[in-house]
Amino acid sequence: MDLNSLRKKLSDEIIDFYINDGIKELYPPQEDAINAGVLDGENLVIAIPTASGKTMIAELAMLNSIKNGGKAIYIVPLRALASEKYEKFKKFEIFGLSIGLSLGDYEISDEHLGDNDIIVATSEKVDSLMRNNAKWLDKLSVMVIDEIHLINDPNRGPTLEIIINRLKRLNKNIQTIGLSATIGNAEEIADWLNSKLILSDWRPIKLFNGVFLNGSIYFKDNRSKYREVKINNNRCMDNVILLVEDMIKNGGQSLVFANTRKNSERYAKKISDYLKAERLIDTDERIKDLSKKIREIDDTDISLSLSKIVSSGVAFHHAGLSNSHRKIIEEGFKDGILKVIVATPTLSAGVNLPARRVIISSYRRYNSDFGNVPIPVLDYKQMAGRAGRPGLDPFGEAIAISKSENELDFIFENYIFADPEEIWSKLGTENTLRSHILSAIISFAKSRDEVLDFLSNTFFAYQNDLWKIDSVVRNIIFFLEENGFIEFDSNDERRFYPTDLGRLVSRLYIDPLSASIMVNRLKSLEYFEDVEKDLAYLHIICMTPDMQKIYLTKNEEIKLYEFVRSNKELLHYLDQDEIDDWILSSLKTALIIKEWIDEKREKIICKKYNIGPGDLANIIDTAEWLTRALYSIAYYLNFPYYYDIKNLSIQVRKGTKRELMELVRLKNIGRVRARRLYNAGYRSIEDLKRANVEDLSKIKGINVLLASSILKELEDYDEY
Template structure:
């Protein structure tokens, strides 16, 4: 099908596609059009990575918006992504649609906002959690939705995030009868079942624009799925290094998937010895620049190790990196500066990082629930395979697993190469998932009776898949009892009503169990809880991913628990309640990290002390701030006396500062380090900063003229110019600049 044959789109779209080099649609794209995707029909597209799913989404959204323009009903298109990083990436990609008179909005954070401003856009990109929160907070513009695209829809199978996407799709389909739903994935083992649930047409294709070979490396050869073999000798190298070297010789790049952060970092360090040998002068200079930017993000050992590897053309990628780290690595890899990235499976989740070859080095990973190493699912491995081959850049793609014996060679072919992805199964009927969604369904008025609630739940994927008669009703009843017991719901006969507290909990987007834990802790904690007590309180909620207790931690944190027992809120378990006591100590370790951050301990010291990366620190800080905001709102709702203490603890952890710096960090462009320098120079508040002598401010900010001007402008100084001003040496901090650059590279500095 030629693009000139497309109809129902805004004027100029076919010509634009032609200008991008697209004369004909790929076969799966043509199938989607023939199935009615541009006519408002629901569609499930199970199509390999790089086979044109995004264009299918664009055609659906553009045609939907054009229909609304033509018939005068308007309508907004919503593109749902699983990850925040993908939201920004897709919004940038969709910016090209603005030439057709469309506006693009993106929203991922602030779960307490109704996001009304988003309704002014024709296309909105958001995570499923953000969409769920918009529904809870009554975003009226969502009634005008005409088309929803659910990217990576196979993630309804994910226990932590899947239920939110599932319930969100079910609610919007019920609220908006004519809503078009387009669901996309590269790996759905039961695509027909998903299509039936969504009343959708199905495009299930294995077509790819470039050839993808999959196989296993064993001995000195690659063994492929088509039965062919090709020599690839290992020699004195490891299998991974030999394959990377072979890929480099053909001017290709490689993604290596491993099973842990530590292995990702170790692999990058080793593989840098392979990539570093082939760099020319220009490449080395460009990589040094990327490495410098990486070091500026954070001063932790993780950041330094990443920069060292990048200087030689290699990198690692995992959730412990700061967001800026990951973006720099992804961009440099796409630009072919970095030639090999060793990553945990998170990189396979839709991030646009294709490569010539994919190596799945580790096909097993540790599973705490199983008590040992467990094989990856075929779905996960196929997601990794899909990263191989870049259309327009690579003549082919190869994805290989590594075997160390003939028996393992055969096992890997049977388990992954010849196997289809597992069927996607709903994870909704578990109490943790249902708690939040049942409360939200009642609080928003979507269901006001038990009967209506159960009728709604019958429209979910779980109900369409389950063979356990009555299970959903049983779990729902248990959840309703929990919500009523904790004062979030009231029941009268068949009727269900959310209490004022229940409404607030739903709008705050916290797990009701987290809210119950916070409420009980605040009510027991008196008017003046300490910061540590509050950090420990939010750290033991289900919404906080606690730090793992390592060898020796039990003794350390047991001692701290007894030393600071009076500060910890709520009822403490005894050491004889082993599981509960271990959870209590894990929360205490997490709280101590937050306390260290709020007492201005350097980021590198925190990373070393708790064996975490900068991304972990930022994740804990962001989650604590969000939960403390919820605690502050709940304290005010319940008229608990500790509201002021909660607010102070929240601001301290947000900025990473001691109490005396709270006023200074309210100034734009003044973070934890700049505030400390100003304070140590005798400037202790915003009024003092507004009226401080400019030489003192410049000296405190280490002679950085532009920084000083920006800070003074932010605080309202009548004349922020630093022209002809010399810094007061007595006000200058003692620590030297690192490599001549302003040592502001800690999280929260700016």
Template sequence: MKTCEIPIPADLKEKYISSGITELYPPQADCISRGMLQGKNLLVAIPTASGKTLIAEMAMHTHIAQKGKCLYIVPLKALASEKFDEFTNKGVRVGIATGDFDRRDDLLGKNDIIVATSEKVDSLLRNSARWIQDITLLVVDEVHLVDSENRGPTLEMVIAKMCYRNPGMQVIGLSATIGNPKTLAGWLEAELVTSTWRPVDLRQGVFCNDRIHFREGERRVKAVSKNYDDINLCLDTIAEGGQCLVFVSSRRNAEAFAKRAAGAIKSGEPELKSYAERISGGAETEMAKTLALCVGQGAAFHHAGLSRAERAVVEEGFRKGYIKCISSTPTLAAGLNLPARRVIIRDYLRFSAGEGMQPIPVSEYHQMAGRAGRPRLDPYGEAVLIAKDERQVEELFECYIEAPAEEVHSKIAEPSALYTHVLSIIASGFAGTRGELASFMNRSFYVHEHRQGRLMQRAVDAALKFLIDAEMVLELGEHLGSTEFGSLVSRLYIDPRSAAMIIRALREQENYADLGLLQTICSTPDMPKLYARNADQPAIDRMIEAHETELWSPYPSDEEEIEEYYRALKTAMLLSDWTDELTDAKICERYSVGPGDIYGMVESVNWLLHASAELSRMFVPAFHPAIRDYEICMKNGIRRELLPLVKLRGIGRVRARRLFNNSLTTPDAVRAAGIEAVTKILGRGIAEQIFTQLQNAKGVPDPTSQDNMAGQSTFSQFR
């Protein structure tokens, strides 16, 4: 189908043609012939790089031309940013929502396209964002993630709620890996569009004894290294002008491979120096220094332990072709669009707690393999598994290359998933009786799959009992309603079990303690926790002894609870060190984490501190000011003595500490010292910014305001 023939808005059509898109890919044309532009629901299950984003874009612009509004759901914040960039500058207004979970974000409604994570959309529904009712098209990217134990229940409920609230809305689900697409399409009441077509031919094979074995034949690879097959495969691709992605099982393996690859590649690209300097310039940790050295030679590693800035440099260098090889954990395959000539799946076994080394899912292999081949850049793409011996070659073909992806199944019937979703359904007005609650849950993918809901009903009843006992839901006769407490918990977007734990802990204390609150928060289901190794136990025990009066949870008498107790304490220790102004490097060394891990934990605890402050306002108001101040301390990574200084915009943990150490401990003291004194401490530009604020008749901004906190980094590289 020629682009000029597509019945889409003329300005979008012109942009496609001017950018070289003169003809649609076969799956894209199939979507149009199936009624996509006439409002038909679609489930599009086609290979990676087959043009799913353009399918969604054509549908969205068609709705916008008809005065509609579009919601595009993604699983990851990084993916939201990527899609926002793709949709921007095409003649429509685009907004992005990934942040605070207790805001209605009504200004988002002024946009034609809103890109958001499923968790953010769930929060917007709970907080009654007015523009939600105006959505005429819902696009769900990576819709197969309804199968995810962590994110699946929320995605499933968001789809069900959106379809319930906007019954005439068109739904388009996008995926590359679904083993039972007809079942999912049935739930979505959607036309199924499937295809194996790819814009770049994908060759899948198994490497063994210096040869890649394909079903169509073999290809010899020059053995440059005697010991490392993965290096030989990388160098072979680079010699042909291609790039490589190497997927391994752990961060440590990713870093080790990148170091070996850097030594083998030794690229002379002059541009690499600037990329390396961008990383080394802010490098506080050994990990960052190692990454900079690797990047300078044309190799890199990529995983969640890196800071956002470091990941951004690696991604840019790879997209522009200067970085020749990235080694990564599988998170890269599920998130960003970084295709390469050859994808090497080196590790297809992964450690699972309690189970040892387990094979990765077939769907994960397909996600990784799908990154092979850059459209319009590569003549083909190759996905290569590495066998240990000849006997394993055929096994890998059968278990991965020729195996279908696993089927996706609902995870909503898991009891732990239902506490929060049952509360939100009641608090948001989707159900006001047990019958209406059962009727709503009948809309779930779970009931569609199983055709009966006995297990679901038992799990719902158990969740409802907990919510009634916790005084979050009231049952009066046939009527179900949320209490003020329950409504607050739903709007705050935390697990009701977390809220109950926090309230119980606050009520039991005579005196407030930051560490006690941290320990409580780190014990909740909402908080990701560090693993506590045997080597960590002495340090944790010393902390318990030194701060016994500040801790709110006693040492457990049940042996089965001891591990979780230590994990929560270790996590609380890291966060306490962050607010004690330890450097990233020191924290990373002490807890064996990366800057990205610190960021993730601080982001999670910030939200739970905010929730704790709101809950304390309702139940223990005497603690509210201390918790609110500690939330600001956590956001900035500062001790309480710096609170007055971080009220100033542009002043973070490093600059505030410099001022404080020079006896400038408050904004008034800064004003009294004069601009020349501050210039000597912070530099002319920052000093001028500060004194512009101080001269403002309104005075110093409120540190608790969203505007003041926006844009301030949680990390020490912000001054």
């Protein structure tokens, strides 16, 4: 379909914008969406392969609605993906549109977001916005749900399902656009959302699926005949390296998927060493600059290792890296500087980072309950779908590695020729429903029947009989009442209302079970004046289900158990009978945060606890949110030391001891510069006000420009 044929429905400036961007013809699935009424307000579920034009369909729907006075929200599962889409949509500012991004604090309503035409947010942030009564939500005319198939995810799925349900309840006429991978039951998602289904396997460039065995890639275009492509190299016997080398020699990039972080780093190093030895990569200034940028981020072992590997045009990519690391790697790959990325499978569900050849090193993944198990077909297809860059590559190749002919046949039959699994709602448990039922009670549901009525419109209810979760709902209501989050009407025992504590917990966006733990543990600390409480407060937040748990080795378990036994006074709130792996794992997390606020270097913390900078950043980010929540609950309870917890939340955010809190309020003054100022005798704002540029610029890390900026900032503040 010629884009010019849409001028009757879209403005000339929008059509001309896309044409000037090189898009003159719509892809077949995009044409199907137009014919299905996407520009007429029709709901659509679009289940098509990666890079087949899903995002542009959503863009056209949003722009068309905004032209008619509407407002759009674009919901994504990951922060990194939200940032990517936000940067992409900023191109529409040329039309005078305003684009907003909402990722941060869960406790605020972000009313300013309502001034934007397109808002990009994670599903968790949208959920928190509804709990905090953001007034602009009922003005939305279009809701785009990216990666809607993640309803199947046990962690993110329930929240995604609930916010879709609540936004449709709030905005009866909202246009819903669901963007999905190809799944086994896309028609069920479409039917649940009262949407038309766009289903296609069309791709803009050809994808060849193959399996590598004994030096050859076997392709199979049908079920009866193989096409063999030999890769000759007598100097190397490593399968991954052979495939990477072959692609480099043919001018393409490779994306290798490894099943663990350790394997991603190991493969990347092996590939890097080989390419360097064989002189297959030109180490030009761009590669050297990339390596230097990574080295300058921090001095952790993982940063130094990555920097060295990048100098050969190779990188590893996983959640243990900091956001800064990952951004540099992603940009380096998109710019063609890096030729190989070895990533964990999380990348396949994250940012858009295609390569001509995708190499799937293993179709198995470790599961803590069952060991190494085969991955779902959907996950395999998501990884394979990253092969081929439209407009840059003549084709894409997705190659799995096998160890035998039997395994080769298994991969073809069970992955390449197999259909993706059906997806299922993960909403029907107490853990997933607790928080959402409290939120519903605060907003509109005042009886068990009204709660069930709300849940009757979920995907869970579409796939299951609602009576299956009746007992779950009863248990949750009992829990909420027992812990003081709701109370029953004295005149009608069937009806209930939220308490002030319940409203607070919902606004804080924490699990009611987390709040219950906080309340009970704070009460146990109330009368112990002489105990050093910071570690206790940190351990409380780390015992909640909202804090991610850190893997515990057997050796760490023994050491932590001894720590508990030796610090009974410090950890007096723990009953010795309740000490188990979960308590010890949460204590490990608390000790990590304690070392952070004690100003231990990031490198030392990461090495001591065997975590990456990205892990540390995630722990600190969550800890800041939960310490703020703990402070709010302590204040509500009139806990005598609530202000100490408020200070602790600032310490967690800044990574400093309490004595530096005044200094780190200043712009561009972090934990390191604040400590240097303090050690130089500048221990307060008043001390700094008496300083001059010459004196401040003598301190390491503070140049004349920064010193001037600090003194200028102090002129604008009368008090701190």
